[in-house]
Amino acid sequence: MVLATGITGNASVGTQVAKFNAIAEARLAAGPEAEFPEIQAWRRTFSRMGLKPTQYRCASESLLRRFRKERALPRIHPLVDLCNAISLAFATPVAVFDVAQISEGLEVRPANGDERYLTFSGQTENPGAYEVIFADALGRAHARRWTNRQSGHSAVGDTTAAVLIVAEAMHGSASVDIPELVTAVADGLRSAWAVTPETMTLSRLSPRFEFSA
Incomplete structure (x- = not known):
């Protein structure tokens, strides 16, 4: 880390x-x-x-x-x-x-199935139940399938500090x-x-x- x-x-x-x-x-x-x-x-x-x-x-x-x-x-x-x-x-x-772009930290855990994942193309997905994700307190999935793919929501951009x-x-x-x-x-x-x-x-x-x- x-x-x-x-x-x-x-x-x-x-x-x-x-x-x-x-x-x-x-x-x-x-x-x-x-x-x-x-x-x-x-x-x-x-x-x-x-x-x-x-x-x-x-x-x-x-x-x-x-x-x-x-x-x-x-x-x-x-x-x-x-x-x-x-x-x-x-x-x-x-x-x-x-x-x-992260709310109250991240937890690597199995998904409940109602978390929201934002793709880089702007689409919203719901990871399947028990899929390993990076989740924050607002139910956002910042990564899917553990180390497979990050979310566009917390991707680094021009305003990142x-x-x-x-x-x-x-x-x-x-x-x-x-x-x-x-x-x-x-x-x-x-x-x-x-x-x-x-x-x-x-x-x-x-x-x-x-x-x-």
Whole structure:
């Protein structure tokens, strides 16, 4: 988890993005993303949730597939571009939420079935009961199928100033890799935005991160 304020849309992250893209390119040169242990672990997790893993993919697998085919990702916002590049390099889902659009925090939990999810095209969906979502106090689903897709409601935009960044992994070396990923995100924030982020690694024994929303 990374919390940061002072985010703007005019930071320069090209050098950092190129560095992480190069790491992803090297990994993909050795084999497709489906063979990465990070991706295989999420595929197993999706299967246990009753989802077909080649129909619903974790966000990092989707990014890696697109990057492998197009050799680049579209530019969206400097912070999103940076986090997408880090997600590619670590083959790990990285979600970036606009804190101002979250009501009273987020909880990763099974859906009741009446939560509302806003797509990036502006349509409203209701996640199925028991689907794993990121839910806030107003019943908004800020992510569907756990690490499959974020909501357009809390997506980073031109007015975003405070962000919550979440990275999650299931593979065997996740306890080592996630702190390295968090460090990469924090270093990127300090370099591009000159901010001091707050970081924390959650676990089964320490499952909460307090932040203002």
